[in-house]
Amino acid sequence: MQPFFAQRFEKVEPSFIREILKVAANPEIISFAGGLPNPHLFPVKAIDQACQDVLREQGAAALQYAATEGFAPLRQYIADRYLARHGMQVNPDNILITSGSQQALDLLGKVLIDEGQDLIIEEPGYLGAIQAFSVYQPTFKPITLGEEGLDLAALDALLASGSNAKLLYGVPNFQNPSGVSYSRANREALAERLVSHELLMVEDDPYGELRFEGEHLPPIAKLAPNNTVLLGSFSKTVVPAFRLGWMLVPDWLRKKVTIAKQATDLHSNAFSQQVLHRFLIDNSLDAHLEKIKEVYGRQRAAMEAALARHCPPGVSYTRPEGGMFLWLTLPASVSAMALFDEAIKEKVAFVPGAPFYVRPEIQNTLRLSFSCVDEATIEEGVKRLCRALARML
Amino acid sequence: MQPFFAQRFEKVEPSFIREILKVAANPEIISFAGGLPNPHLFPVKAIDQACQDVLREQGAAALQYAATEGFAPLRQYIADRYLARHGMQVNPDNILITSGSQQALDLLGKVLIDEGQDLIIEEPGYLGAIQAFSVYQPTFKPITLGEEGLDLAALDALLASGSNAKLLYGVPNFQNPSGVSYSRANREALAERLVSHELLMVEDDPYGELRFEGEHLPPIAKLAPNNTVLLGSFSKTVVPAFRLGWMLVPDWLRKKVTIAKQATDLHSNAFSQQVLHRFLIDNSLDAHLEKIKEVYGRQRAAMEAALARHCPPGVSYTRPEGGMFLWLTLPASVSAMALFDEAIKEKVAFVPGAPFYVRPEIQNTLRLSFSCVDEATIEEGVKRLCRALARML
Numbered sequence: 123m124q125p126f127f128a129q130r131f132e133k134v135e136p137s138f139i140r141e142i143l144k145v146a147a148n149p150e151i152i153s154f155a156g157g158l159p160n161p162h163l164f165p166v167k168a169i170d171q172a173c174q175d176v177l178r179e180q181g182a183a184a185l186q187y188a189a190t191e192g193f194a195p196l197r198q199y200i201a202d203r204y205l206a207r208h209g210m211q212v213n214p215d216n217i218l219i220t221s222g223s224q225q226a227l228d229l230l231g232k233v234l235i236d237e238g239q240d241l242i243i244e245e246p247g248y249l250g251a252i253q254a255f256s257v258y259q260p261t262f263k264p265i266t267l268g269e270e271g272l273d274l275a276a277l278d279a280l281l282a283s284g285s286n287a288k289l290l291y292g293v294p295n296f297q298n299p300s301g302v303s304y305s306r307a308n309r310e311a312l313a314e315r316l317v318s319h320e321l322l323m324v325e326d327d328p329y330g331e332l333r334f335e336g337e338h339l340p341p342i343a344k345l346a347p348n349n350t351v352l353l354g355s356f357s358k359t360v361v362p363a364f365r366l367g368w369m370l371v372p373d374w375l376r377k378k379v380t381i382a383k384q385a386t387d388l389h390s391n392a393f394s395q396q397v398l399h400r401f402l403i404d405n406s407l408d409a410h411l412e413k414i415k416e417v418y419g420r421q422r423a424a425m426e427a428a429l430a431r432h433c434p435p436g437v438s439y440t441r442p443e444g445g446m447f448l449w450l451t452l453p454a455s456v457s458a459m460a461l462f463d464e465a466i467k468e469k470v471a472f473v474p475g476a477p478f479y480v481r482p483e484i485q486n487t488l489r490l491s492f493s494c495v496d497e498a499t500i501e502e503g504v505k506r507l508c509r510a511l512a513r514m515l
Numbered sequence: 516m517q518p519f520f521a522q523r524f525e526k527v528e529p530s531f532i533r534e535i536l537k538v539a540a541n542p543e544i545i546s547f548a549g550g551l552p553n554p555h556l557f558p559v560k561a562i563d564q565a566c567q568d569v570l571r572e573q574g575a576a577a578l579q580y581a582a583t584e585g586f587a588p589l590r591q592y593i594a595d596r597y598l599a600r601h602g603m604q605v606n607p608d609n610i611l612i613t614s615g616s617q618q619a620l621d622l623l624g625k626v627l628i629d630e631g632q633d634l635i636i637e638e639p640g641y642l643g644a645i646q647a648f649s650v651y652q653p654t655f656k657p658i659t660l661g662e663e664g665l666d667l668a669a670l671d672a673l674l675a676s677g678s679n680a681k682l683l684y685g686v687p688n689f690q691n692p693s694g695v696s697y698s699r700a701n702r703e704a705l706a707e708r709l710v711s712h713e714l715l716m717v718e719d720d721p722y723g724e725l726r727f728e729g730e731h732l733p734p735i736a737k738l739a740p741n742n743t744v745l746l747g748s749f750s751k752t753v754v755p756a757f758r759l760g761w762m763l764v765p766d767w768l769r770k771k772v773t774i775a776k777q778a779t780d781l782h783s784n785a786f787s788q789q790v791l792h793r794f795l796i797d798n799s800l801d802a803h804l805e806k807i808k809e810v811y812g813r814q815r816a817a818m819e820a821a822l823a824r825h826c827p828p829g830v831s832y833t834r835p836e837g838g839m840f841l842w843l844t845l846p847a848s849v850s851a852m853a854l855f856d857e858a859i860k861e862k863v864a865f866v867p868g869a870p871f872y873v874r875p876e877i878q879n880t881l882r883l884s885f886s887c888v889d890e891a892t893i894e895e896g897v898k899r900l901c902r903a904l905a906r907m908l
Binding site for chain 1 (some may be wrong): 681
């Protein structure tokens with residue numbers, strides 16, 4: 123049989139991050155490469171109890187096919203939490219449970235992206251979004267993500283240039299890969315542009331609950347609700363294995379994304395939705411999040427301190443107020459890919475920044491994850507990394 | 516905000532089956548409409564035990580992100596079962612766990628279907644496949660499904676006419692909606708055509724384990740392994756809520772579907788994969804299937820007997836040897852949609868056949884499900900249905 127592929131898949135190749143993560147999985151290596159939440163913080167006992175309670179109380183009904191939109195009480199919980207955290211009035215009908223927020227990206231691509239259409243994305247941008255949207259063959263239009271958020275002057279220039287963009291993708295809280303958050307002023311100005319230019323923002327917010335410093339800022343979906351699809355996830359706050367996230371969609375989009383979801387997988391795992399809901403009502407999510415934030419905050423501080431101690435001059439890094447990632451910019455002459463090879467000799471790993479750019483020319487950035495490494499190991503790992511870097515300068 | 520949709524989604528509307536199922540959910544109505552497995556047969560206690568065992572033994576590791584391809588021991592179990600049941604030598608590397616076999620359809624559409632390309636499908640055909648593939652905008656080429664399987668003369672004529680088809684979709688065992696199975700001779704002749712015409716068959720087999728009568732027949736994937744993607748599902752054999760299925764793909768397709776899966780949802784629910792695997796190794800799937808087949812076989816016999824007793828002349832129906840569905844063909848003058856309205860007055864429901872055709876002109880067929888209705892209720896429901904039908908003749 124002669125292999126054949128759809129035109130959209132002919133050139134698709136695996137990301138080299140998979141190869142990097144394989145190298146980093148060697149237990150002798152200190153890895154800042156992964157993007158995993160810390161498993162020591164998973165509520166194993168409470169999940170066990172929730173499984174038993176759901177099966178004892180619901181029996182076979184907990185294991186049957188279920189509604190495409192998701193488990194209604196879980197959607198209500200999510201709506202209630204938006205009200206409690208942000209004062210947002212959300213109709214649970216507008217919340218669709220997805221198989222991780224990754225699936226929300228795929229569904230939005232299906233329903234909204236035409237081949238060749240401009241799609242505005244942060245630079246650097248979340249690799250999973252680039253991969254999900256690429257299937258629908260948009261033309262990516264990167265806009266620099268600076269310390270305060272999106273570069274609005276660059277956005278204005280793009281919009282004034284006659285771009286046909288209708289979609290803008292961003293991660294306003296503790297972005298993956300950079301750890302950067304949009305400031306309040308940046309959010310407000312961006313929301314104005316969404317409305318005045320009839321743009322729809324895909325506001326991806328997997329880390330918003332993981333703020334260990336500073337004040338919570340309003341979702342852009344609160345500022346421009348009709349122009350925003352807000353994505354959320356339980357992967358970073360409760361457990362990743364359930365693959366449960368959600369999207370909050372405006373009325374005009376609800377019916378079509380539901381059809382797309384039905385055509386894609388009928389519905390997300392209904393047993394896990396019930397178990398998760400049970401966990402959420404029988405335990406305090408806030409108390410659980412406090413534990414995660416205490417650990418991640420401490421580890422971010424340790425990483426920052428180690429970088430301050432060991433980094434050679436000419437290296438800069440972000441100072442995330444939450445989330446799991448910190449971003450290094452090396453002197454322009456240093457390739458992060460070459461540094462990766464040197465660092466592996468020192469038995470420390472990270473993710474080079476190149477795959478987070480849709481333009482390949484920027485080579486001197488890298489991502490460090492602090493979620494899964496304790497403070498002493500962070501100190502040792504950063505020391506090794508800086509030793510490798512010093513050799514290259 | 517002015518609504519906008521990708522061109523592929525502009526005309527997509529919800530299936531009217533959703534509306535029919537809402538009507539049929541009224542507890543006063545005897546419903547032959549749903550396509551659900553019988554929840555009385557779900558192994559609730561054994562699943563409860565498996566959840567506890569997995570969490571006790573694996574702890575947090577059971578709840579972490581996992582491999583895109585799926586849980587390796589589950590893939591090995593599936594490979595071993597193909598060997599035991601069909602003497603098929605299967606490399607577990609070629610098995611990819613999916614979120615139900617519905618997701619396999621979406622992934623195959625992504626990787627293989629170009630807009631406007633011919634796609635050969637049974638007539639009547641599985642609605643979920645029509646929905647999943649429609650997103651990728653093929654030109655459906657229906658081939659009649661007769662009592663022995665696909666109409667090979669019609670297939671030959673299509674292939675001789677210069678069709679650019681590369682894909683053929685079918686459900687060779689107890690098809691949804693018709694209950695029909697391909698005969699051994701039909702499978703062998705079809706496999707020859709796949710090879711000689713360089714066609715790839717998507718062989719969807721959610722019901723193959725549910726044969727309550729007759730001999731097991733070889734999957735077409737055994738006869739033409741390089742020209743077949745074989746789909747399987749645990750939704751009809753264990754529990755649907757986990758949304759776990761799989762695809763067995765030829766080597767040449769493995770890498771691209773894995774990338775598509777990663778871009779779509781990273782991986783399927785990893786906790787449920789481990790629980791399911793634990794259930795499968797700690798219990799006998801064969802013993803569990805015997806219970807299901809005993810019940811479904813009895814209910815199919817009851818439905819057949821009731822139809823023989825009550826049906827007016829001019830109605831024909833299939834005699835499935837497994838699965839969950841039986842298919843009625845009414846006299847050509849009777850519209851199944853009109854009959855649905857009459858039947859609801861008698862408080863009995865079914866699914867009219869029209870949505871299972873990509874050509875809208877055939878109106879006189881309907882699907883009856885016997886999986887969830889006990890024998891006495893089947894007798895009463897068929898009596899009511901035939902009363903409604905008699906009024907229309």
